[in-house]
Amino acid sequence: AQKITQTQPGMFVQEKEAVTLDCTYDTSDQSYGLFWYKQPSSGEMIFLIYQGSYDEQNATEGRYSLNFQKARKSANLVISASQLGDSAMYFCAISGTAAGNKLTFGGGTRVLVKP
Amino acid sequence: DSGVTQTPKHLITATGQRVTLRCSPRSGDLSVYWYQQSLDQGLQFLIQYYNGEERAKGNILERFSAQQFPDLHSELNLSSLELGDSALYFCASSVAATSGRFTDTQYFGPGTRLTVL
Numbered sequence: 001a002q003k004i005t006q007t008q009p010g011m012f013v014q015e016k017e018a019v020t021l022d023c024t025y026d027t028s029d030q031s032y033g034l035f036w037y038k039q040p041s042s043g044e045m046i047f048l049i050y051q052g053s054y055d056e057q058n059a060t061e062g063r064y065s066l067n068f069q070k071a072r073k074s075a076n077l078v079i080s081a082s083q084l085g086d087s088a089m090y091f092c093a094i095s096g097t098a099a100g101n102k103l104t105f106g107g108g109t110r111v112l113v114k115p
Numbered sequence: 116d117s118g119v120t121q122t123p124k125h126l127i128t129a130t131g132q133r134v135t136l137r138c139s140p141r142s143g144d145l146s147v148y149w150y151q152q153s154l155d156q157g158l159q160f161l162i163q164y165y166n167g168e169e170r171a172k173g174n175i176l177e178r179f180s181a182q183q184f185p186d187l188h189s190e191l192n193l194s195s196l197e198l199g200d201s202a203l204y205f206c207a208s209s210v211a212a213t214s215g216r217f218t219d220t221q222y223f224g225p226g227t228r229l230t231v232l
Contacts, residue, residue, distance in 0.1 A: 035220065044117070045205060045223035091158065101146065101209065101219055102171050105158040 002027045002094050004106035012112050013082045020067070021077040021090050021109045029053075029096030034068070034075040035103065039089040048090075051075055079111075087113045118142065119224035121206050127230045133194040136227045140187055140208030146170070147189040148209070148221060149181055153202040164189055165211075196231045203228050 003026040013019040025034065036048040051059045051066045059066040067076040079086055089110050093103040118141035128134055140147050149161040151174075160173035164183035175181075178196075183189040193200060207221040 037223070043203060043228070044225045045207075046117075047220055047222060050220055093158075101211070101221070102148065102160040102163060102173060103150075103158075103207075103221060104160070107157055 002029070002032075002096055002104040004092050004094055004104055006092055006106035006109050008109045009107070010110040010112070012114055013079075013086075015084060015113055015115050016081055018078060018080045019082055019086075019111060021079070021092075021111070023075045023077065023092035023106060025073050025075065025092070025094050027073075027094060027096050032094055032096035034066070035093045035095070036064070036066070036075075036077045037091045037093065037105075038086075039091065039108070040085075041088070045091075049077065082111075082113045084113050084115060087111060117222040117224065119206060119208050119222055121204075121224035121227050123227060124225065125228050125230075127232065128196060129232055130196055130198060132196050132231075133192065134196065134229065136191040136193070136204055136206075136229075138189045138191070138206030138208075138224055140189070140206075141222055144208035144210050144222075145187065146209045146211060146219075146221075147183055147187070148207040149175075149189070149191050150205040150207065150223075151202045152205060152226075153199075156202075158205075161191070193229070198231050201229055201231045 032053045034051045038046045049061045089108045092106045120139045145166045161175040163171040203226045207223045209219045
């Protein structure tokens with residue numbers, strides 16, 4: 001079984017500052033993938049970034065980067081230079097060998113960017 | 116725009132009724148996934164199809180069924196609807212069924228918001 005824990009239900013961040021969203025996971029799989037999705041108030045789920053369990057480098061995509069610490073089973077998302085449009089729910093998810101390609105999601109973190 | 120389309124965007128119906136949600140995957144994607152997002156259960160995987168065949172099943176109720184057609188679009192059928200079925204239903208698509216290095220990212224459609232009255 002796989003489990004994702006996002007301990008921060010909500011947070012405020014000042015515009016142009018960086019914010020770190022926590023994600024810890026539990027899995028019995030040796031190979032797995034970690035994903036972050038953004039869900040704005042309009043409801044759609046937007047893929048942000050992916051990290052493979054065997055990737056040696058931390059993933060980066062524009063203003064998004066992933067702080068992956070495999071031994072600690074954490075995959076924190078860092079958003080640099082926050083913008084008002086970053087206000088949304090953010091979900092961490094995992095897929096793994098035993099689970100096929102299905103995603104198991106955490107409960108999400110709501111981010112509100114203040115001007 | 117993810118390239119995944121879902122219709123309808125909103126659906127309001129009564130308890131006991133049956134509805135069909137439709138999804139068209141991104142061009143070239145063979146896998147379709149259905150997820151349910153509700154306030155009490157969060158985001159949950161329901162079922163996956165790959166190239167017309169069922170590949171994985173999650174927490175899908177027996178009242179729910181799905182299929183993927185030869186043109187790769189998928190439908191999720193919900194019957195004998197209950198108040199608790201009210202939720203946002205997402206379809207996602209990806210290229211493959213599984214990927215050894217899990218680079219097979221799932222792209223989500225805009226969702227269908229189902230309200231059961």
